[in-house]
Amino acid sequence: MSESGLKKIGVIGIGTMGNGIAQVAAQSGFETVVMDVDAGVLEKGLDSISRSLDRLVKAFEKSGGEKGIDPAAKDEAVNRLSTTTLSEDLLDCDLIIEAVPERPELKEKINRKLAELGYDNLLVSNTSGISITRLGAAYGRPEKFMGMHFMNPVPMQKGVEIIRGLATSDETYATVVALCHDLGKIEIAAEDKAGFAINRMFVPFCNEAVRIIEEGIASVEDVDKCTYCLGHKMGPLMTSDYVGLDTMLFICEVLEEELGSFYKPSPLLKRLVESGQLGAKTGSGFYTWEKYKASGVNPDVARYRIG
Numbered sequence: 001m002s003e004s005g006l007k008k009i010g011v012i013g014i015g016t017m018g019n020g021i022a023q024v025a026a027q028s029g030f031e032t033v034v035m036d037v038d039a040g041v042l043e044k045g046l047d048s049i050s051r052s053l054d055r056l057v058k059a060f061e062k063s064g065g066e067k068g069i070d071p072a073a074k075d076e077a078v079n080r081l082s083t084t085t086l087s088e089d090l091l092d093c094d095l096i097i098e099a100v101p102e103r104p105e106l107k108e109k110i111n112r113k114l115a116e117l118g119y120d121n122l123l124v125s126n127t128s129g130i131s132i133t134r135l136g137a138a139y140g141r142p143e144k145f146m147g148m149h150f151m152n153p154v155p156m157q158k159g160v161e162i163i164r165g166l167a168t169s170d171e172t173y174a175t176v177v178a179l180c181h182d183l184g185k186i187e188i189a190a191e192d193k194a195g196f197a198i199n200r201m202f203v204p205f206c207n208e209a210v211r212i213i214e215e216g217i218a219s220v221e222d223v224d225k226c227t228y229c230l231g232h233k234m235g236p237l238m239t240s241d242y243v244g245l246d247t248m249l250f251i252c253e254v255l256e257e258e259l260g261s262f263y264k265p266s267p268l269l270k271r272l273v274e275s276g277q278l279g280a281k282t283g284s285g286f287y288t289w290e291k292y293k294a295s296g297v298n299p300d301v302a303r304y305r306i307g
Contacts, residue, residue, distance in 0.1 A: 004178035010093035014045030018099035020154025108138035124148040132165035142167035194258035209236040241279035
């Protein structure tokens, strides 16, 4: 039996984060149901999970069993996964993880709908910056609601930021901590304040890196190289592209609203989002991208200067 005592997990959204969360849940022995409104998106998400599992099998074979998973474990994980376009198919889940884009109104709508359908078990959000107390109020059962912010890419990163809302119960908190252990993750407790812990530190760091570009102090590539001496495997600009510049901008705005003008998003970050250049998922951000691999510096960024 799992440490958390949970058996069936629902995941809402099968984008970059959702498919990673679903993969890890299925690999960890949970019956996993993934819901998205678009059947085509579900198909693409499952294909992404399959390719990710294939990479783990190759790592297993290449390392002589020291890394990755064996083919049988892959088959077991795939068999635990199912998909649906109907919220009703999630109602018998012990816990649901919402992993849709960072739009407060969308997340609130999902929470209200689940409550209206009669769901009354644990619900967590993978939000990276939206108030957990606010989202819990939309669910109507705030004691059974909290934040569970996975790091990207989910199958590789061990940390999960866990955030209690104002009314989250001790029982809910303990269950989510245990679930982190079941998933092979390390819990990072944070309070329900703007940016929580991780993004309160990291997003201003990335935002300042953008200002370095704007002022012509260093190039995109050199800014990212600056952080290698800190032990970072990926620089702040490439990381921002990978996370999504719309998400980075949203968190900057949350921080600015609650903490003041020091956290104001840089003009270049805003311009990129306004132009639809959101990073790896759209093919261009600070870098140009092909199938989630950076292929060069975005020329629009290279020529942008202020001051």
